[in-house]
Amino acid sequence: MSGIWTLIAAALSFTITAVLGKWFIPYLHKLNFGQTIRDEGPQWHRKKQGTPIMGGIMFIIGIVVAILVCVPLYYVTSGSNLLQVGETPLMKVKIFGGLLMAIGFGAVGFFDDYIKAVKKRNLGLNARQKLFLQFLVAAAYLASIYLAGGASTSTTLIPFVGSINLGIGYWIIALLGIVGMVNAVNLTDGIDGLNASVTFFVGVFFMMIAGLMGMFGLSIVAIALVGGCLGFLVWNFNPAKVFMGDTGSLFLGGMVCALGFGLNLPILILLVGIVYVVEIMSDVLQVLYFKATHGKRLFKMAPIHHHFEMCGWGEVKICFVFSLITVVTGVASVLLVIYGI
Numbered sequence: 599m600s601g602i603w604t605l606i607a608a609a610l611s612f613t614i615t616a617v618l619g620k621w622f623i624p625y626l627h628k629l630n631f632g633q634t635i636r637d638e639g640p641q642w643h644r645k646k647q648g649t650p651i652m653g654g655i656m657f658i659i660g661i662v663v664a665i666l667v668c669v670p671l672y673y674v675t676s677g678s679n680l681l682q683v684g685e686t687p688l689m690k691v692k693i694f695g696g697l698l699m700a701i702g703f704g705a706v707g708f709f710d711d712y713i714k715a716v717k718k719r720n721l722g723l724n725a726r727q728k729l730f731l732q733f734l735v736a737a738a739y740l741a742s743i744y745l746a747g748g749a750s751t752s753t754t755l756i757p758f759v760g761s762i763n764l765g766i767g768y769w770i771i772a773l774l775g776i777v778g779m780v781n782a783v784n785l786t787d788g789i790d791g792l793n794a795s796v797t798f799f800v801g802v803f804f805m806m807i808a809g810l811m812g813m814f815g816l817s818i819v820a821i822a823l824v825g826g827c828l829g830f831l832v833w834n835f836n837p838a839k840v841f842m843g844d845t846g847s848l849f850l851g852g853m854v855c856a857l858g859f860g861l862n863l864p865i866l867i868l869l870v871g872i873v874y875v876v877e878i879m880s881d882v883l884q885v886l887y888f889k890a891t892h893g894k895r896l897f898k899m900a901p902i903h904h905h906f907e908m909c910g911w912g913e914v915k916i917c918f919v920f921s922l923i924t925v926v927t928g929v930a931s932v933l934l935v936i937y938g939i
Contacts, residue, residue: 615828629715631650754864797850804870
């Protein structure tokens with residue numbers, strides 16, 4: 599029964615997202631909500647000036663509708679929503695609380711994009727405002743998990759090690775980890791199709807892992823993410839007709855974190871999402887090296903996808919290579935779950 603709802607969720611998310619582009623992109627053009635390209639960015643990006651932002655709204659609608667339709671119907675048609683292996687009342691809080699968290703991050707991104715679009719500048723909310731709102735959203739999600747599961751939710755699984763109770767440290771690490779990963783996913787959105795391509799494969803492997811662990815409600819969430827990313831690539835693959843903006847990239851970051859924490863395997867986010875990790879680390883290292891050497895650069899440009907652009911790689915090649923890396927680490931993650939848990 600779960601397989602049927604998985605297919606329906608994928609098809610529904612893909613169709614809604616892809617079809618919305620037919621009228622939503624012209625509507626963004628009409629509003630004149632176009633991207634402002636940074637002066638310090640690659641010069642060939644100037645041709646992207648004016649490409650509509652906030653396209654992430656398309657897959658947010660597709661993913662949310664698919665989850666709200668298919669997850670409840672899966673539980674109803676399964677006979678008993680507590681008899682499925684791996685399904686608990688806490689799981690439902692993780693599913694719908696995680697979805698609300700992703701929407702919350704998307705809302706932060708929307709405010710940021712709206713300011714950019716209205717003020718016609720590259721920067722929207724300042725860093726302090728963004729971080730405050732992001733920590734607020736992440737804290738609300740973690741509070742919902744705590745209230746639903748009590749102290750036992752401070753226990754996390756680590757492959758080949760088992761369950762580890764980190765106590766209060768779990769919540770501190772989780773809060774910092776969610777905000778950090780959401781911003782890492784945000785940084786991955788820098789060239790046509792990159793973020794959606796990488797997140798497509800991240801969703802595929804989280805779907806597989808959720809299925810292996812008997813968490814079929816969560817596998818439906820993952821496949822909805824996959825369908826939404828694929829539907830968005832119809833419009834976002836090079837040359838992009840629309841950008842997801844912070845609205846979309848922060849939402850995707852929230853979804854990735856919701857899947858990792860829903861599985862009680864947040865550590866796997868670092869492996870499945872290795873591209874996100876490398877992106878944010880390249881940015882951090884670039885800043886630290888620049889300050890330590892008084893102006894020298896470690897990379898030609900950060901985050902690292904721009905470094906490869908400056909080295910002569912095309913956007914399609916970068917998407918392919920980064921996606922292939924995600925496939926390799928995704929397979930490794932599945933094997934870790936099979937043999938390590």
